[in-house]
Structure formats: structure tokens, C-alpha cells
Amino acid sequence: MGPEQLGELLDRYGAALVLYARQWCDCPEDVVQTALLKLCRQSVPPENLLPWLYRVVRNGAIDASRASRRRNKYEAAAADAAPKWFLPSYDPSGLDARTAALALAELPPETREIIVMHVWGGLTFEQIARTVESSAATCYRRYAAGIETLRQKLGASNPTNTK
Amino acid sequence: MSEPQPNPIPAPDPLAVALSRLEPAPHGFDRDALMFAAGRATKERAINFWRTLALAALAALIPLAAWLLLR
Numbered sequence: 001m002g003p004e005q006l007g008e009l010l011d012r013y014g015a016a017l018v019l020y021a022r023q024w025c026d027c028p029e030d031v032v033q034t035a036l037l038k039l040c041r042q043s044v045p046p047e048n049l050l051p052w053l054y055r056v057v058r059n060g061a062i063d064a065s066r067a068s069r070r071r072n073k074y075e076a077a078a079a080d081a082a083p084k085w086f087l088p089s090y091d092p093s094g095l096d097a098r099t100a101a102l103a104l105a106e107l108p109p110e111t112r113e114i115i116v117m118h119v120w121g122g123l124t125f126e127q128i129a130r131t132v133e134s135s136a137a138t139c140y141r142r143y144a145a146g147i148e149t150l151r152q153k154l155g156a157s158n159p160t161n162t163k
Numbered sequence: 164m165s166e167p168q169p170n171p172i173p174a175p176d177p178l179a180v181a182l183s184r185l186e187p188a189p190h191g192f193d194r195d196a197l198m199f200a201a202g203r204a205t206k207e208r209a210i211n212f213w214r215t216l217a218l219a220a221l222a223a224l225i226p227l228a229a230w231l232l233l234r
Contacts, residue, residue: 001205006197006201010190015186015187015188018188018190032190040205086187100182147176150182
């Protein structure tokens with residue numbers, strides 16, 4: 001992979017990948033950088049680039065989180081870092097970034113990661129299923145349940161009720 | 164008469180749309196350092212090959228040089 005392709009990948013998916021890694025660890029940039037360098041070392045690029053990249057970031061972030069816990073002997077609470085997940089929202093009609101991040105942080109990790117991959121990473125449920133080694137139907141069910149929980153936490157209206 | 168679609172694609176959930184409008188915090192990569200490391204990683208295999216070849220040549224030269232000196 002050449003520098004131009006890597007730069008393009010970084011511009012397009014960098015922030016979403018860092019957000020994804022941040023679900024587990026407090027050094028997301030390092031994890032994503034290691035994954036990108038691993039990609040550069042591949043003699044043959046992976047067939048499904050995005051799921052591959054997300055899987056490598058996921059494994060790296062989980063390993064980093066374990067190492068960090070061993071070092072600190074304290075569980076790194078995802079909620080502590082939650083307010084830093086998004087840029088402050090200046091749209092008064094939109095969601096508040098901090099509230100949304102806190103609500104997201106309270107979701108079970110296996111649900112949250114699917115929402116992050118789908119909403120900010122743009123992965124399809126088939127791609128997410130490949131990343132988390134599950135089925136697309138299970139991923140969709142978790143996603144729908146997670147969105148429903150977020151709706152209750154954020155007090156958003158239900159689209160089925162508004163019709 | 165057109166047949167109904169068996170699995171119509173559902174409209175995106177308004178909450179998911181609102182969430183997607185939140186912008187993830189920007190990453191803190193040092194782009195130049197990453198590009199340098201990536202270039203190095205790409206060439207790692209070739210560097211390792213030439214390094215091994217150079218070491219092998221050196222290992223072969225040492226006994227040859229010793230033999231020439233002691234002759």
C-alpha cells in the first residue's frame with residue numbers, strides 16, 4: 001500500500017477507527033497506527049479491507065486495555081472518556097455530543113461497537129458480522145436494540161410512534 | 164402489475180441519522196511520522212533480505228580473510 005492510499009484511508013476512516021478503538025482503551029491512536037502499519041506490511045492486501053482493519057483495531061484495543069488494566073490495576077471506565085468521543089455539537093436542533101456520548105458509553109460493549117461501526121464507520125451488517133465473528137442478523141438485532149435503548153435514554157421520539 | 168419487494172430496505176432511523184451527524188473527535192496522528200513508519204514497514208521485507216544477505220556475505224568473508232592472512 002502506497003502513502004497516497006494510506007493518507008486517503010486515514011482521512012476517510014481515521015476518526016471513526018479512533019472512535020472505535022476508544023471504546024476499549026485510552027491509547028486509540030497507537031492502536032490504529034499499529035493496525036495501519038500491519039496493513040502496510042501485508043504483501044497481498046486483505047480482500048475485505050474495512051472489516052479486516054476494524055478487526056485488527058478491535059484486537060489491538062482489547063489487548064491494550066488488558067495491558068493498561070494490568071499496569072494500573074484499575075478498570076478504565078469508558079464513561080470517563082465518553083465526553084471526548086465527539087466534537088461539541090453546534091446544531092441546536094441536533095443531539096448534544098456529551099449527552100449522546102454518555103448514553104453510548106452506558107450501552108453493553110458488544111452493542112456499542114456495532115453502533116459505532118455502522119453509524120460512524122459506515123460498515124454494513126455483513127461487514128460488521130465478519131469483524132465480530134457473528135451473523136449479520138444478530139448484529140442487526142443488537143444494533144436495533146441499542147438504538148432503542150439510546151432513544152429511551154436520550155428521550156428521542158420513536159419513528160413508529162410518530163407515523 | 165409490479166410485485167412487491169420481498170425485503171424492502173427500511174428507512175434510516177431518525178436517531179441513527181442524528182447520531183451520524185455527531186462528528187467523532189479528530190484523531191491525533193502525526194501524519195508525517197505515520198507516513199515515514201508506513202514507508203519503512205512497506206520496505207521492511209526488502210531491508211531484512213538485504214540485511215541477511217550482507218550478514219551472510221560478511222560471515223563468508225571472515226574465514227576467507229583469516230585464511231588469506233594466515234597463509
